[in-house]
Amino acid sequence: MAKLSPSTLRIGYRYRPSRLAEHYDAVVIGSGMGGLTTAAMLSDLGWKVCVLEQHYTAGGYTHSYERNGYEWDVGVHYIGDVGAKTRTRQMFDYLSDGNLKWAPMDEEYDRFYIGDKIFCAKAGRQQFRDNLVTQFPDEQQAIEAYIALLNDAGNAMTSIGMTRVLEPWQQTLMTPYLKWKTPDFLYRNTYDVLAELTDDDDLIAVICGQWGDMGLPPRQSTFMVHAMIARHYLYGGFYPVGGSWRIADSIIPKIQASGGEVFTYASVERINVEDGAVTGVTMKDGHRINCKQVISTAGVINTFDHLLPADVAESFGYSSALKSVEPSFGHLGVYIGLKGRAEELGLPKTNFWIYPENNYDAAVERFLENKDAPFPVVYISFPSAKDPDYENRHPGTSTIEIVAPAPYEWFKEWQDETWGKRGDDYETFKSNLGDRLMEEMYKKLPQLRGKVDYYEVSTPLSTNWFAGYTQGELYGLAHTPSRMQQKWLRPKTKISGLWLSGQDILTCGVTGAMMAGVLTTTAMVGMRKIGPLMKRVYS
Numbered sequence: 001m002a003k004l005s006p007s008t009l010r011i012g013y014r015y016r017p018s019r020l021a022e023h024y025d026a027v028v029i030g031s032g033m034g035g036l037t038t039a040a041m042l043s044d045l046g047w048k049v050c051v052l053e054q055h056y057t058a059g060g061y062t063h064s065y066e067r068n069g070y071e072w073d074v075g076v077h078y079i080g081d082v083g084a085k086t087r088t089r090q091m092f093d094y095l096s097d098g099n100l101k102w103a104p105m106d107e108e109y110d111r112f113y114i115g116d117k118i119f120c121a122k123a124g125r126q127q128f129r130d131n132l133v134t135q136f137p138d139e140q141q142a143i144e145a146y147i148a149l150l151n152d153a154g155n156a157m158t159s160i161g162m163t164r165v166l167e168p169w170q171q172t173l174m175t176p177y178l179k180w181k182t183p184d185f186l187y188r189n190t191y192d193v194l195a196e197l198t199d200d201d202d203l204i205a206v207i208c209g210q211w212g213d214m215g216l217p218p219r220q221s222t223f224m225v226h227a228m229i230a231r232h233y234l235y236g237g238f239y240p241v242g243g244s245w246r247i248a249d250s251i252i253p254k255i256q257a258s259g260g261e262v263f264t265y266a267s268v269e270r271i272n273v274e275d276g277a278v279t280g281v282t283m284k285d286g287h288r289i290n291c292k293q294v295i296s297t298a299g300v301i302n303t304f305d306h307l308l309p310a311d312v313a314e315s316f317g318y319s320s321a322l323k324s325v326e327p328s329f330g331h332l333g334v335y336i337g338l339k340g341r342a343e344e345l346g347l348p349k350t351n352f353w354i355y356p357e358n359n360y361d362a363a364v365e366r367f368l369e370n371k372d373a374p375f376p377v378v379y380i381s382f383p384s385a386k387d388p389d390y391e392n393r394h395p396g397t398s399t400i401e402i403v404a405p406a407p408y409e410w411f412k413e414w415q416d417e418t419w420g421k422r423g424d425d426y427e428t429f430k431s432n433l434g435d436r437l438m439e440e441m442y443k444k445l446p447q448l449r450g451k452v453d454y455y456e457v458s459t460p461l462s463t464n465w466f467a468g469y470t471q472g473e474l475y476g477l478a479h480t481p482s483r484m485q486q487k488w489l490r491p492k493t494k495i496s497g498l499w500l501s502g503q504d505i506l507t508c509g510v511t512g513a514m515m516a517g518v519l520t521t522t523a524m525v526g527m528r529k530i531g532p533l534m535k536r537v538y539s
């Protein structure tokens with residue numbers, strides 16, 4: 001295998017103990033959307049914040065990388081709700097000082113290949129409804145009922161978010177109100193809720209056609225998270241102009257403006273705790289950074305199983321709490337470079353979701369039992385087609401990304417090897433999987449045969465290596481009904497000065513992690529201080 005050259009696309013400031021300030025008001029572990037949002041908001045309130053990122057570039061799953069003249073994103077393909085002055089858009093505008101721009105995808109932003117049938121999702125509330133009715137004319141009543149459920153779910157979302165910042169006694173006081181606001185169907189599994197509306201399994205499959213966006217098929221996922229994602233993309237998909245790395249790049253100045261910094265190559269080894277209170281962190285190089293406020297966005301499994309001393313995690317009940325949650329799936333990524341512009345090659349601004357059949361759960365089960373079974377979902381995204389600036393950075397070329405699930409266990413025997421040096425067996429195994437995914441792409445886009453200049457395959461071990469998720473998990477914790485009801489998944493921990501943020505305390509997705517950052521900041525500074533800031537954001 002040819003030696004891989006590391007990416008030159010890097011943002012953030014390389015960590016050295018000598019580059020640290022004498023004092024920080026807060027230390028944030030992880031520079032993903034959850035960490036950067038918390039850091040930026042605290043900075044805006046006058047805190048001096050040190051963000052520590054173990055990777056060589058900042059951004060977590062929003063980072064991009066470059067190789068052989070191509071550039072790919074690792075964890076952002078489309079973001080919803082940013083085409084108008086929505087709360088999501090206003091928050092991105094605030095964090096980036098208006099420097100992050102968005103390009104709309106095609107009106108048909110998602111296309112679903114289900115067995116030999118083709119369906120799609122269209123942008124716009126009315127278009128979404130009409131398009132479903134056109135595809136399923138006999139199911140109009142079920143479609144209207146489904147849209148009504150999405151509306152009910154939307155009304156509940158704010159309350160669900162706010163419960164995360166309430167103290168336990170406040171939650172108890174508010175139980176009747178919260179129960180009224182969050183009807184039980186939100187916590188049921190997605191398939192059961194939909195099966196009460198219709199017995200058309202193709203319609204259910206189309207409605208759940210974005211299940212990959214949260215990592216669990218409909219019989220395992222929570223309707224609440226399904227509804228959040230469906231609502232998120234109701235007005236279509238958008239892509240960050242300039243590539244997903246622009247997200248972190250445009251937020252970092254806000255952190256620096258208050259004297260803070262985002263350090264890369266800055267791996268935290270341990271969160272230090274004395275007498276039940278945080279005292280700072282110890283870095284992998286042994287250097288200690290003392291600070292009374294530490295926010296971990298490295299995921300709760302990392303935080304409580306690896307970063308906190310075991311006796312502390314045990315004594316505060318977090319070791320047993322971890323048993324109530326599980327990691328999400330691992331995934332394979334194929335990163336493809338082609339000579340020729342997107343228009344020349346016929347690449348759309350539409351994501352492809354390719355399913356072998358309409359029973360997604362059965363397809364997943366079969367694949368987990370047998371590696372040679374068809375992939376239960378193959379997702380294909382065309383970043384250079386979505387990005388109006390790509391041609392300026394990489395003229396005359398295009399990129400494609402493919403994502404498909406793959407369990408971590410399949411790769412475990414190589415987990416202790418170094419990236420790029422895992423040996424021939426590993427390379428052969430992953431390249432066979434990669435070739436199968438390439439074939440799926442050629443079946444839908446035969447004109448690309450002979451046009452691919454370069455491609456490489458990532459596995460859950462790559463996710464572990466670059467993003468620090470121990471099981472290579474795609475979305476942090478799995479979004480099961482049980483996970484969504486865990487009260488300990490909230491910003492404030494039982495350890496004084498230790499806070500959580502990022503996808504594990506709310507939901508996955510760049511917006512989910514961003515909103516988690518808002519909740520963490522709110523929990524840390526209190527309503528009196530966050531109020532005026534939110535007024536500015538949403539003015």
Ligand SMILES: Cc1cc2nc3c(=O)[nH]c(=O)nc-3n(C[C@H](O)[C@H](O)[C@H](O)COP(=O)(O)OP(=O)(O)OC[C@H]3O[C@@H](n4cnc5c(N)ncnc54)[C@H](O)[C@@H]3O)c2cc1C
Nearest residue numbers: 030032033034054060061075077078268468502503509510
């Ligand atoms: C393949 C894929 C596709 C996706 N597509 C989309 C999409 O199209 N749209 C969308 O909205 N969302 C998408 N997502 C999900 C989205 O990217 C994530 O949910 C979100 O970015 C998570 O943000 P976060 O801050 O919680 O975590 P992360 O971005 O994972 O950040 C956590 C950071 O902590 C760092 N870290 C871990 N341990 C340590 C340590 N010990 N010391 C220092 N740093 C540490 C990690 O390196 C990482 O940078 C996708 C994700 C994947 C993997």
